Amino acid sequence: MAQLVYSSKINKIRSFALILIFVGFGFMYGGILTKQIEWLMWILYAVGLLFIAFSCLVYLWIGTLSTRAVPIICPSCEKPTKMLGRVDACMHCKQPLTLDKELEGKEFDEKYNKRSYIKASAKNLNDKN
């Protein structure tokens, strides 16, 4: 099994938006190929445009996310990076990062960002008290 490489969330969303653009262009290219069948061409163009419009929305969303992200200096490569949520990875060296002292030293896991996990750990704390 391939080892999972954790990339920074912002980078992940950015590549997702890029893929959407390619898919959009793919559909539009399909539209060019099927221009003999007019209705199919317009449908493919419309779908392609939708994908590109959606990708623009994702780019806008990244913009707002970036302003909320916490800028930090990566302890491992000493470059400035941004992190989202409780755990994230460095944009440059993929070093797992956390803002939560409780999670320091623990193995990096995306589940720490999930609402269900945060709830469950809060419940465990309450049960102990």
Ligand SMILES: [Zn+2]
């Ligand atoms: Zn780094």
